[in-house]
Amino acid sequence: MEKEVKEIGKKNKIEKELIIKVSKMKPVIKPTKPHRHEGYHELIFLNQGSGYHVVDDIKHEVRPPVGFYLNFGQVHCWDFSKIPEGFVVMFKEEALAKYPAALDNLFRLHNKFNLPRQDSILMDQLNLFYRDFKANEPLELLSAHLNTIILKTLYLPALKDQVHPSFVSEFSRLKKLLNDNYIKLRTVEEYANLMNLSSRKLNQICQAAAGCNTIEIIKEKLLIESKNLLTHTNLPVNEVAYQLNFSDASNFIKFFKSQTTLTPLEYRARLLS
Template sequence: MQKHDTIGLKSKLESDILLKVSRMKPVIKPTVPHRHAGYHELIYLSKGAGTHTIGAEKFDVVPNTGYYLGLSEVHCWDFSKIPDGYVILFKEEVLSQYPNAFNSLFQLTKTFEIGKNETQIFPLLETFHREYKNGSSLDLIAAHLNLLILTTLTLQSSSTQLDTTVIDQLANYKRLINKHFAEIQNVQEYADLMKISVRKLNTICKTTLNTNAREVIKERMLMEAKNSLTHTNNQVSEIAYALNFTDSSNFVKFFKQQTNLTPLEYRSKIKV
């Protein structure tokens, strides 16, 4: 029987650590695709070149670029020039006093331009890093993270200002999907967990993401399927089983509806 591949899991935060701020390592060795174990990651690069693969998307690394990686994102680096910048790893608990900042993370894209705002962001990061290295209290460190997130959100000037209640509900929905997508794929069940109607849930998704609640579930399942096809050698039937499809043919149909490619066509295309 063929061995089932899994995507590597990295944990750069010890179980009792809630946050870590560090400088980018000055090395250009490619990293192996991996997930993060129970924490979010914000990266701000001031120097460097190469590529950064997040999920199935490959981004060119250029100076003054930022990245946000959620709990389930698979990523790897392939630098061609030594990078410089800052990496912030944090668990959700550290923002317990700042729910708006945490929930607003769901408005961030995987990559964002720092551009002309470098004089605003990097001094803030330098102070944040210094306070962390000096062993400042968790309350102070959490306040720095809150400020950094809110400042980062302003970089995406095209982002629509949304009611915080709506953002909170979207964040809750995405958290629930992230936790249960393999076993729960029914919008009604998520609405029940959130104690709201399906109509209300669809309105939330339409307002924030310009899509419906079912599409958000499908997007998360597609991300997982692409990660498996890109970063493992698992058979299509194994991926279908892991995503709780009744059989491979239904998975293939779902994947083709979303991408216009079969899973094997997708795998061969991205591995060229």
């Protein structure tokens, strides 16, 4: 009997014809399977609930009021121990066509951020956003709501320090290119060429925006995707190496161990311990 191949699931919770969708958290505590969302960003705001939220390889304790930001393709799952309450905002990038700065601001959000405990203004704005979405208000109004929510979230105390606007824009562009090309492109020079920048300038941008050089950003993305496949699938190591475009399994193992001090099999074994 052939062994069933376990793969990372994909979910599309935003209908094809929609650009923005606002919903309330489902009042259930059933654990979800690890999955990724394709083609849209997601902002989650919780004012009730408890449990855990696993994003890529990081396990976050859910202690409301708290928020989460998910970029394209991030793998996540929930395991609530108390009924959650809050809002989920899903949106495609075209929703912010009139607000280009909002797209640049997204990368500056933490994957997890604290919400103001005493101030209900943000939740009131989210409730209004939800009501306008349910009332089928025009996209122009919904996009304005979304821009306001992003700006409100950006200036919460837990966020990153200010970065020069030009670096914000270029770093955001790099992250988008990396999401689309990490399988095939692995060098600083390749991304610098795509951006019409020198490698030195691109490294300068990454240092200012993220505190590390470009090759570390590239390796971090590759490591995250490696961990996703090792954690959420049962693919053999050589197949993981193939899917990530390594020349062979030994090169993948060498890369993974250089980043984690563990071999892929050792990493998997620790997940089960």
